[in-house]
Amino acid sequence: MASLQRSSLPLLASLALTLILAVGIVASTNAEDEQVAVGRVEPADLQDEEVQKAVDFAVKTYNDMNNDLYISKPIKVMSASQQVVAGKNFYLKIELGRTICSKAQSDFTDCPFNEQQNEQKRVTCNFKIYSVSWENKMSMTSFNCPRA
Known part of the structure; x- marks a missing residue:
């Protein structure tokens, strides 16, 4: 044995x-x-609610930070990607256009773009938005609007 x-x-x-x-x-x-x-940075779904919140936050922060008298709003979200970290980073490329609504107004829901040739202002900006959804926090990590 x-x-x-x-x-x-x-x-x-x-x-x-x-x-x-x-x-x-x-x-x-x-x-x-x-x-x-x-x-990994991966493409983001533009229809996703979290992506839409990041786009809205980027545009609002852009309007708060620039010294234009008029509100700008998105013409087109050209690209969106996301990266899972301790939260999420959203990388957004958005074409913005100037509206006829001044920043002094309180309701911006029906602001048409300014169609006057000398008053049109279009710019394409790259935004990096950091979101911690479970803490309901969002911040702009960086942005730039290079001149074409």
Whole structure:
């Protein structure tokens, strides 16, 4: 009986080692996939409510920060992507146009774009918005509006 246990011991040890290595490879592969997915910048769905909130926040903050007397609003969201971090980063490229509504007005829902040739102001801006939805917090990390 003792000799049977001694001859089985190397076999059991090699089986245990094989099992440990197999589990380790699967676990490390899954961990790598999760790390890539968390930090990866991916296209965002423009219809998604969180993306819409980020667009609205970017435009509102842009209007608050510039010294134009008139409100600008989006003509077109040219691109949107997102990155999961400790919250989410949204990368937005938005074409904005000047409206006829002054910043002194309180209701901007029906503000048409300014159609007068010398008063039109269109600009394309890149925004990085950081959102922590479970804390109901949003901030503009950076933005730029390069001249064409």
